Amino acid sequence: MPQDDSGDYSFKMDRQPVEAASIVSAEHSARLEAVVKRDVPRVSIMFLLAGGLEVQSRRSRKVQRVAANQVASIDESAGNRISIQSRSSWFSLRIPTTMLREHFEELTGAPYVQEFALPPINFRQGDAQGLYQTLRQAEKDLKLARPAERVMLAKAYKQLVLAKLFAKLPHNLADAFGRAALKEAPRQLLKAEAFMRDNLRNAVMLEDVANAAGCSSRALQRMFRIYRGDTPMGILCNYRLAAAHGAIKGGQAESITDLAMSLQFSNPGRFSVLYKSAYGLSPSSNLRFARGHRDEVGT
Structure with missing residues (x-):
């Protein structure tokens, strides 16, 4: 005012x-x-x-x-x-x-x-x-x-x-x-993110990430809060959402439920909410658009 x-x-x-x-x-x-x-x-x-x-x-x-x-x-x-x-x-x-x-x-x-x-x-x-x-x-x-x-x-x-x-x-x-990585981030954090990227489709606990990084869970959480502004599991969720989005846009997804489960989202409904928040459309809507685009290109 x-x-x-x-x-x-x-x-x-x-x-x-x-x-x-x-x-x-x-x-x-x-x-x-x-x-x-x-x-x-x-x-x-x-x-x-x-x-x-x-x-x-x-x-x-x-x-x-x-x-x-x-x-x-x-x-x-x-x-x-x-x-x-x-x-x-x-x-x-x-x-x-x-x-x-x-x-x-x-x-x-x-x-x-x-x-x-x-x-x-x-x-x-x-x-x-x-x-x-x-x-x-x-x-x-x-x-x-x-x-x-x-x-x-x-x-x-x-x-x-x-x-x-x-x-x-x-x-x-x-x-x-x-370079897809922030230069000033600690080596342990970059190792943790590399481990996450290699295990998008595997069940991962915070302790697994900390062990791969070579530090304690508490130290890892502190580093992610300072350098990424989120928790390690929150960043892992972002990696999985990005992988899901790439699969949908690239024509590699047939079922949203199967895609969600393969990326360790045990609740497909919750996955759809997170995906829509990140990309503006539901995964099913983006899947329909991707299929329609492929059909147009193929004709």
């Missing part, structure tokens, strides 16, 4: 859809304060043109500040407080987490095991400037496009923007994008 007493609350906003993502530009003069009411399954890449913003994390108690001429990803977790200075203007790319995850896995062949995080950097130079200019051009082209052209343009720009986002900017997944 506006927090100024200046009496000037003019606000201009424009939104251009880019498939499920969107490009948003905004100008306003009043100070804005907001508290996120629920977790938003979305990543917002914010380019601050003027003014500034702060995001205070409810969980970590840390404050992220983004100044004019900087770009950063904004955490929209429930309870976070977002403050935008008066007379700020910004330009943003809003991407559903499901789209980000699927595109990352398609490009790298590696599971998306961490939430994307881009620290504040200057976007008036270097690769960040290139991404900004691409988004601005996309905004302009989509505004001017006829309805029949918009679908093709939106799809092309989505692919280009996501490739630049992953490959060019210094985000926390940059090393994972290049």
Whole structure:
């Protein structure tokens, strides 16, 4: 809600859809304060043109500040407080987490095991400037496009923007994008992840992973919490979901129940819930789409 007493609350906003993502530009003069009411399954890449913003994390108690001429990803977790200075203007790319995850896995062949995080950097130079200019051009082209052209343009720009986002900017997944493993992670953690990848279809306990890594279960859990932001078994679940998604898209799955059981999901219903949360569609829907695509290609 506006927090100024200046009496000037003019606000201009424009939104251009880019498939499920969107490009948003905004100008306003009043100070804005907001508290996120629920977790938003979305990543917002914010380019601050003027003014500034702060995001205070409810969980970590840390404050992220983004100044004019900087770009950063904004955490929209429930309870976070977002403050935008008066007379700020910004330009943003809003991407559903499901789209980000699927595109990352398609490009790298590696599971998306961490939430994307881009620290504040200057976007008036270097690769960040290139991404900004691409988004601005996309905004302009989509505004001017006829309805029949918009679908093709939106799809092309989505692919280009996501490739630049992953490959060019210094985000926390940059090393994972290049090598499918984070460079600074401890050797034991990398050994644990290699063991997981080799045992996706086998029953695995936490103790098994710790033994393969050569450390205690407690030490392993601590490393995963610090370097992956999740538990070892949570990361193993992500690996299995990624394997299931690859099997479905690659035409290697005939039965969702059989696929779930083969990847150690004993409850197919729970598997479907986790899969839909990760990829936006149920596994059965994606399986139908994959079969339909194969039929079209074969005709």
